[in-house]
Amino acid sequence: MGSSINQLTMEFPSKAVNIGFARTAVAMFAAQLDFTLDELDEIKIAVSEAVSNSVIHGYKGTEGMITIICAVGEGALEVQIKDEGVGIDDIEKAFEPAFTTAPKERMGLGLVFVKEYMDELIIDSVSGRGTSLIMKKSPCHNKVEV
Amino acid sequence: MDINLKRVGRALIVALEGELDLATAPRVKDTVDQVLARDAKLHHLVWDLAKVEFIDSSGLGMLLGRYNKISARAGSVVLMRPAVLVRRMLVMAGMGRIMQFVDSEEQALAKIGGDTDGQLH
Ligand SMILES: Nc1ncnc2c1ncn2[C@@H]1O[C@H](COP(=O)(O)OP(=O)(O)OP(=O)(O)O)[C@@H](O)[C@H]1O
Ligand SMILES: [Mg+2]
Numbered sequence: 248m249g250s251s252i253n254q255l256t257m258e259f260p261s262k263a264v265n266i267g268f269a270r271t272a273v274a275m276f277a278a279q280l281d282f283t284l285d286e287l288d289e290i291k292i293a294v295s296e297a298v299s300n301s302v303i304h305g306y307k308g309t310e311g312m313i314t315i316i317c318a319v320g321e322g323a324l325e326v327q328i329k330d331e332g333v334g335i336d337d338i339e340k341a342f343e344p345a346f347t348t349a350p351k352e353r354m355g356l357g358l359v360f361v362k363e364y365m366d367e368l369i370i371d372s373v374s375g376r377g378t379s380l381i382m383k384k385s386p387c388h389n390k391v392e393v
Numbered sequence: 394m395d396i397n398l399k400r401v402g403r404a405l406i407v408a409l410e411g412e413l414d415l416a417t418a419p420r421v422k423d424t425v426d427q428v429l430a431r432d433a434k435l436h437h438l439v440w441d442l443a444k445v446e447f448i449d450s451s452g453l454g455m456l457l458g459r460y461n462k463i464s465a466r467a468g469s470v471v472l473m474r475p476a477v478l479v480r481r482m483l484v485m486a487g488m489g490r491i492m493q494f495v496d497s498e499e500q501a502l503a504k505i506g507g508d509t510d511g512q513l514h
Contacts, residue, residue, distance in 0.1 A: 263415040263416040264416050267412055267416060285478070291447065292482070295449040299450070299451055303415065351458070352454040354450055356485075357449070359485075360450065
């Protein structure tokens with residue numbers, strides 16, 4: 248994001264306790280654009296899903312670093328979440344609802360939620376090297392508030 | 394995450410307070426599974442979600458896992474008064490097709506079909 252007007256970088260180990268902090272921090276950063284409270288909640292969910300995936304799948308419970316880079320510019324939020332974990336073998340499959348490589352109690356919905364709640368999602372992953380998710384969202388001013 | 398358990402006849406009512414994600418869902422799972430394992434007479438599960446402020450796929454997966462356990466006992470699972478965002482997530486995950494949404498404990502117990510042994514604790 249070349250013309251970014253503000254930026255935030257966070258780096259933290261892949262512990263589950265950090266997920267709540269990460270999603271809250273990103274939502275607070277996003278609040279400088281005029282997102283509705285619902286939209287901020289949607290951003291929280293997308294961040295939570297991406298970071299959870301890095302913890303669960305990327306590092307498989309072992310410890311590694313997760314990096315989040317947020318930027319706002321031109322009325323849009325861009326969030327990049329990356330890990331240096333195992334990577335995704337088949338990205339197309341990973342997007343399918345109900346597809347999961349986790350052994351138990353995973354519904355395969357995380358990436359479906361990210362796609363649903365963010366305007367744009369780009370996944371870049373190299374098997375054995377790691378995964379990067381870039382997601383974008385703009386406030387939807389046309390939405391009718393009730 | 395605060396977990397409050399109450400037994401009404403053959404139903405376990407689990408009231409949760411806080412955020413349901415990868416950091417908290419495992420504790421809810423362990424707590425509920427322990428109670429279910431100890432008491433084979435418990436057939437139904439009522440989730441009081443009024444004070445759940447956040448849920449993601451880890452929380453949804455945990456709910457589905459408990460649903461599967463209760464189904465194996467031929468019981469039913471009821472979702473009580475989730476907030477708008479939580480409800481939207483539950484619906485998106487297809488929970489509305491297998492569990493019932495209710496607004497009160499009375500309604501929850503009515504859905505369970507009076508299967509409460511008539512005893513209130
Ligand atoms: N950061 C990552 N590193 C490695 N694999 C990943 C990563 N993110 C996603 N995946 C792969 O993509 C699959 C689909 O991810 P998705 O979040 O949609 O579902 P899930 O995590 O398996 O289940 P749920 O999100 O419902 O708990 C995962 O099962 C995993 O194989
Ligand atoms: Mg996931």
